[in-house]
Amino acid sequence: ETGVTQSPTHLIKTRGQQVTLRCSSQSGHNTVSWYQQALGQGPQFIFQYYREEENGRGNFPPRFSGLQFPNYSSELNVNALELDDSALYLCASSLAGMADTQYFGPGTRLTVL
Amino acid sequence: AQSVTQLDSQVPVFEEAPVELRCNYSSSVSVYLFWYVQYPNQGLQLLLKYLSGSTLVKGINGFEAEFNKSQTSFHLRKPSVHISDTAEYFCAVSDRGGADGLTFGKGTHLIIQP
Numbered sequence: 001e002t003g004v005t006q007s008p009t010h011l012i013k014t015r016g017q018q019v020t021l022r023c024s025s026q027s028g029h030n031t032v033s034w035y036q037q038a039l040g041q042g043p044q045f046i047f048q049y050y051r052e053e054e055n056g057r058g059n060f061p062p063r064f065s066g067l068q069f070p071n072y073s074s075e076l077n078v079n080a081l082e083l084d085d086s087a088l089y090l091c092a093s094s095l096a097g098m099a100d101t102q103y104f105g106p107g108t109r110l111t112v113l
Numbered sequence: 114a115q116s117v118t119q120l121d122s123q124v125p126v127f128e129e130a131p132v133e134l135r136c137n138y139s140s141s142v143s144v145y146l147f148w149y150v151q152y153p154n155q156g157l158q159l160l161l162k163y164l165s166g167s168t169l170v171k172g173i174n175g176f177e178a179e180f181n182k183s184q185t186s187f188h189l190r191k192p193s194v195h196i197s198d199t200a201e202y203f204c205a206v207s208d209r210g211g212a213d214g215l216t217f218g219k220g221t222h223l224i225i226q227p
Binding site: 004033035040041042043044045047048055056058090092101102103104105106107 | 117149155156157158159162203205212213214215216217218219220
């Protein structure tokens with residue numbers, strides 16, 4: 001059984017650019033959630049995808065968008081990057097209806113210059 | 114809306130001493146409660162969770178937590194810490210539907226001193 005994987009591990013972008021982060025969910029999991037963790041802070045919920053549709057969203061602007069694919073893998077896209085977008089981005093997978101257990105990947109460290 | 118308060122940003126403890134990390138939450142609905150650990154440059158690992166039933170929950174690595182509904186608290190405890198317990202610990206809450214994700218506290222840095 002493979003765990004949650006994320007790519008890339010690190011990424012450096014400049015302000016105004018666009019970025020795509022990728023996540024492969026744990027085998028058998030059909031729900032993916034994305035979180036942003038700024039330095040020294042707890043993770044903040046961005047959104048959740050189930051059956052290729054967004055079914056929950058935190059307090060993030062529309063330039064944060066996502067996709068979920070038929071194999072349950074997922075992408076997080078961020079447009080018009082700002083300096084404050086620099087953070088660790090975490091992906092978590094779970095089974096729908098099983099809000100009690102989310103499994104996290106190692107994260108992607110995004111630096112915006 | 115839910116919120117989580119971790120009362121201590123940093124807790125220094127001597128090795129083999131007991132430790133308690135404090136967590137309080139607020140929510141208008143019934144919730145699930147969690148403790149996660151994050152080692153440097155890594156993702157989050159689930160330590161334990163409270164869903165229902167017994168208010169004393171046992172987790173991995175010798176940790177346990179007690180749910181207190183009247184005080185809206187979910188404090189994490191370990192009777193004897195090891196140097197390898199040095200990490201960031203996050204308390205989190207989720208409503209039972211789960212579509213709004215987990216709400217995390219700001220974390221407590223546990224520092225084990227030899």
